[in-house]
Amino acid sequence: MSQPSFPELAQRFVRRVTAADFQRERAADDERAELAAAAAAVEPPLAQDYAAWRRAGLWLAAVLLSLAGVLSVIDYQSFGSALAEQALTSQGAEVTEAHLEQALKNVENAVGAGNLELLDNLQMTILGSKLVVALFAVLAALRWVRVRESRRMSLLAFVVALGVPLVLAAIPWTRFMDLEEPARGLGLGQAAQIKAMLGLVLASAFAAMLIPKLFSVFPGILRSAMTLKTLLPESAIPGWAVIAFAPIYAVFLMILLSVINQMQASTVLTLGVGALVAAPVLYVVHAKDVVRGHSADEVTELIRKVRSKVLLCNGFGIILLVIYLFDLESVPVLTKLHMLIEGFGSVVLTMVVFSDMALPLLGLEFRQSRELQGSSLAESLQARLGELDAAGLIDVRAAFRLRQARDEGAA
Numbered sequence: 001m002s003q004p005s006f007p008e009l010a011q012r013f014v015r016r017v018t019a020a021d022f023q024r025e026r027a028a029d030d031e032r033a034e035l036a037a038a039a040a041a042v043e044p045p046l047a048q049d050y051a052a053w054r055r056a057g058l059w060l061a062a063v064l065l066s067l068a069g070v071l072s073v074i075d076y077q078s079f080g081s082a083l084a085e086q087a088l089t090s091q092g093a094e095v096t097e098a099h100l101e102q103a104l105k106n107v108e109n110a111v112g113a114g115n116l117e118l119l120d121n122l123q124m125t126i127l128g129s130k131l132v133v134a135l136f137a138v139l140a141a142l143r144w145v146r147v148r149e150s151r152r153m154s155l156l157a158f159v160v161a162l163g164v165p166l167v168l169a170a171i172p173w174t175r176f177m178d179l180e181e182p183a184r185g186l187g188l189g190q191a192a193q194i195k196a197m198l199g200l201v202l203a204s205a206f207a208a209m210l211i212p213k214l215f216s217v218f219p220g221i222l223r224s225a226m227t228l229k230t231l232l233p234e235s236a237i238p239g240w241a242v243i244a245f246a247p248i249y250a251v252f253l254m255i256l257l258s259v260i261n262q263m264q265a266s267t268v269l270t271l272g273v274g275a276l277v278a279a280p281v282l283y284v285v286h287a288k289d290v291v292r293g294h295s296a297d298e299v300t301e302l303i304r305k306v307r308s309k310v311l312l313c314n315g316f317g318i319i320l321l322v323i324y325l326f327d328l329e330s331v332p333v334l335t336k337l338h339m340l341i342e343g344f345g346s347v348v349l350t351m352v353v354f355s356d357m358a359l360p361l362l363g364l365e366f367r368q369s370r371e372l373q374g375s376s377l378a379e380s381l382q383a384r385l386g387e388l389d390a391a392g393l394i395d396v397r398a399a400f401r402l403r404q405a406r407d408e409g410a411a
Contacts, residue, residue, distance in 0.1 A: 003030060013056035017348060020053075020227040023300045027052035038145040050231060050359075051147055057352040058141035058154060064345030065157075066134040071338035072127055079119035083107045083201070089330075110194055115177040119202075122173065126209065129164040130342070133157045137349060151356045158353040161346060162213055169206040174199045211256070212343040218249035219314075220350025222280065226303060228355055228362070229290065233299035237362055239290035246280035253277045268327070272320030279313040282306065 004012065016025045027035070027048040035042040035051055042051055077085075084103035108116060136157035143150045174195050225241040232238065257273040283290065286306045294302060325336050372378050388394050 004028070013059050016053055016056035017060050020223060020230070020351075021300055021303065022046075022049055022053065022227070022231040023233075023296060025049075025053065031055070034145050040146060040148065042145070042147060046231070051144065053227075054147070054150065054154075054352055054356075055141065055144040057348050058137060058144060058150070061157075061345050061349040061352065062134065062137035062141045064341050064348065065130070065137050065161075068338045068342035068345060069130045069134040071334055071341065072130050075332060075334035075338060076123070076127060078116070079123060080104055080107050080111070080116045083111070086330075111198065112178060115198070118173070118177065119198075122168065126165065126168065129160055133161040136160065137345075154349065154353050154356065158349055161349065162217070165206070165209050165213060169210060173202055208339070212339050213346055214252070216343055216346035216350055218245060218252065218280070220347045221245050221354050222249065222283065223347070224351045224354040224358065226290075226307065227351070228358060229294075230299055230303060232362060233294040233296050235362060235366070236292050237365060238358070239287075239292065241358070242283050242290055243287050246283040249280045250277050253280075266324055268320050268324045272317045272324060275313045275317030275320065279310045279317070282309050282313065 012028065019025050027045075031052045032045075032048050035048050042048055081100070081104060084100055084107045087107065088099055088103050134157075136153050140150045140153035140157065143153065177195065177198065222242055222245055225238045225245070229235075229238040229242075253273055253276055257270065257277075261270060283306065286309075289302050289306060322340065325331070325340070326333075328336075372381070385394060
């Protein structure tokens, strides 16, 4: 059996990830052969389809995260040099080598060489974590036929990508800085101002690092849940996951918009985030279409109808945010590029990892539901729900406007 060329594989992977529909995209014959011949053979066709979809997602995430890591290495700048360059820019001075050297000496005198070394080590740790994430993503993609091992690798990539920045951001780094030496030359009052300034700079740096990662979590989860809906169309649980996470994502975006707009008001930013807020709201508006079981024949059309509207809002919002980002003169172009590429790569990685975690839970819930039927616990649960229903507390149709969906299901 002939192996596909690199362009054919790339086209196949991009098509699978963008479609994210198991009713339309299947494993290719060469992939089925590889999976069947693996040490832990994967033979059921539906499992092969899922493994092939994971392969596409992991390779796309691996390429994007690796590219973002390379750009981060190229874009790396020591903390002292960055502060010196910002100081010259804010003063309107020309950024020449001589001016930069003098500004760097001023920064070292004001902050302290030891403190700058601590900040540089912190930056190197963050940069190293990005490279580790890319490595784990590549290993997960390379070992795609060994599904269990690949799942562990992708989960490690996700944990490092999100966990390391969150842990580092939670540590009060200014408390570990020695400002006694700068204080001798500047005075206690100015030393306190330097400490506050460093805290503000660190907070801004961590915010710039965390926002793209947090942005990627919710879209990745929502896309994962909608994809699993096409894998298991008879289950309503993926739809409920969408309805549960969509409002949280919308509120998160509104909070983010409120904070950023107070610091830098921008019509483009407001419209862009507003469009992104509308996307998860559309999932809630179409709750009646996604929170019930479907047949395999109808799920693609129903999901396509919802996704097309969401895609329109997301696309418009992303375009405006990119325009806003590249209009910021204070952020280097390479920094903008690696932030965007890392964000998209993180969305794809989150989509795969959340799907890996959700599938076992879906199976467990199905088995537990079957075990519950006809048991004494089912009778007790029915009695409790009856009491709550008498007060109108569990009327799902009224709460989520699902009357039409129930009528359609009965028909």
